[in-house]
Amino acid sequence: MAAKAFRSSFVFPNRDQLSWFPGHMMRGMNKMQHVLKYVDCLFEVHDARIPFTGRNKTFKHRIGIKPRILLLCKSDLALWNSRQRNVIKEQLMAEEDYKDVLFCNAKMDKDPVLKGLVARSIEVVNNEDRYNREFVPDYRLMVCGIPNVGKSSIINALRRIYMARKKHKVAEEGARPGVTRALMERVKIVDYPPVFLYDTPGILPPSISCIDTGMKLAIFDYVKPSLENECIADYLLYQLNSYEVFNYVKFFGLKEPTDNIGDLLTKIAEDGHMLISSGSYLRRYDWSGASLRFLSQFRKGYLGKIPFDEVKPKTNVREYEVNETYFLGNIEVQSELNDSGDEVTTSNEQSKEDKRRLIGDVTNLISSTG
Numbered sequence: 001m002a003a004k005a006f007r008s009s010f011v012f013p014n015r016d017q018l019s020w021f022p023g024h025m026m027r028g029m030n031k032m033q034h035v036l037k038y039v040d041c042l043f044e045v046h047d048a049r050i051p052f053t054g055r056n057k058t059f060k061h062r063i064g065i066k067p068r069i070l071l072l073c074k075s076d077l078a079l080w081n082s083r084q085r086n087v088i089k090e091q092l093m094a095e096e097d098y099k100d101v102l103f104c105n106a107k108m109d110k111d112p113v114l115k116g117l118v119a120r121s122i123e124v125v126n127n128e129d130r131y132n133r134e135f136v137p138d139y140r141l142m143v144c145g146i147p148n149v150g151k152s153s154i155i156n157a158l159r160r161i162y163m164a165r166k167k168h169k170v171a172e173e174g175a176r177p178g179v180t181r182a183l184m185e186r187v188k189i190v191d192y193p194p195v196f197l198y199d200t201p202g203i204l205p206p207s208i209s210c211i212d213t214g215m216k217l218a219i220f221d222y223v224k225p226s227l228e229n230e231c232i233a234d235y236l237l238y239q240l241n242s243y244e245v246f247n248y249v250k251f252f253g254l255k256e257p258t259d260n261i262g263d264l265l266t267k268i269a270e271d272g273h274m275l276i277s278s279g280s281y282l283r284r285y286d287w288s289g290a291s292l293r294f295l296s297q298f299r300k301g302y303l304g305k306i307p308f309d310e311v312k313p314k315t316n317v318r319e320y321e322v323n324e325t326y327f328l329g330n331i332e333v334q335s336e337l338n339d340s341g342d343e344v345t346t347s348n349e350q351s352k353e354d355k356r357r358l359i360g361d362v363t364n365l366i367s368s369t370g
């Protein structure tokens with residue numbers, strides 16, 4: 001794709017336009033706190049594409065006394081490889097007192113992570129003080145999280161996995177925020193031991209403190225901002241261009257990448273015959289509708305994946321000087337630069353065969369710790 005000069009920064013809208021906290025969220029939070037005394041373990045659900053952005057930190061303070069497992073859902077749409085997933089998990093567990101952090105896909109038939117989830121949560125509960133409920137034979141779990149992240153889908157997936165005969169969906173799902181609006185009666189997901197799960201409405205923090213967070217949440221349809229769709233679409237275009245992810249060019253039949261949201265929206269509206277009539281004569285392109293089409297194709301994963309959150313591996317294993325002898329685990333290694341300037345690591349006394357094995361060991365060690 002031809003190199004092109006794109007914007008190097010984005011002019012954000014007003015922060016207040018991004019907050020969304022309707023009444024059912026407040027009521028939902030209060031009801032959750034009320035039911036919490038019956039709950040053994042919480043599944044906090046969030047989007048795997050933005051593991052560090054937009055989680056509702058008030059959960060930690062208001063319902064965080066129970067053990068929590070963080071489920072990073074929609075992992076099929078996330079960019080991260082397994083090494084990055086490990087780094088994300090490590091960072092999140094260091095940041096908050098989660099008992100575990102797991103990536104899952106609620107749309108996959110029998111996702112292995114969801115398949116093992118009930119056993120994992122029973123293990124977590126059994127390792128905890130059961131809050132004076134030692135004689136209660138059943139386990140009660142609750143999902144919570146911001147709107148539209150996949151809470152109800154996880155409940156339905158667990159029912160599909162554990163109660164294969166009862167295939168109908170028990171929790172209403174939908175590709176828009178605010179589908180579940182009230183705390184649901186508990187549903188059984190496993191017969192023996194009896195395991196019950198509560199679905200809850202998606203709850204955002206009352207105000208969004210960072211505009212960048214709000215814009216990302218808007219891109220993924222987790223807030224309903226009082227902001228024009230064109231502005232959210234423009235932010236997405238800015239992000240795609242800055243990561244040079246140009247799938248949108250071919251997808252929408254453009255000639256080349258563009259930094260002008262108007263050009264893109266006009267092309268989408270033109271091709272989709274999206275017009276707004278004003279009176280009987282004037283017609284103009286429906287940019288708002290075109291924005292929604294652009295955003296929805298991105299949300300479904302058709303326009304490529306971008307790292308919305310930064311994942312920085314800990315690189316302490318490589319903190320040494322070249323030409324210095326150092327230790328990786330209990331292996332003594334010498335690091336040198338070869339003729340082409342690449343770093344080669346060997347141990348002085350060993351035979352060539354041993355060196356080869358050692359380099360393999362070191363590489364494995366670096367990739368597993370890095």
Ligand SMILES: Nc1nc2c(ncn2[C@@H]2O[C@H](COP(=O)(O)OP(=O)(O)OP(=O)(O)O)[C@@H](O)[C@H]2O)c(=O)[nH]1
Pocket residue numbers: 073074075076077104105106107108146147148149150151152153154172173174175176177178179180181200201202203
């Ligand atoms: N690709 C993909 N889509 C998912 C996954 N999980 C959920 N979805 C989709 O995400 C959308 C929201 O799912 P819901 O289960 O309704 O989300 P929720 O958190 O219950 O939403 P609220 O009730 O509004 O708070 C739906 O369109 C689902 O099909 C997943 O793992 N992968």
Ligand SMILES: [Mg+2]
Pocket residue numbers: 151152153171172173179180199200201202
């Ligand atoms: Mg729901």
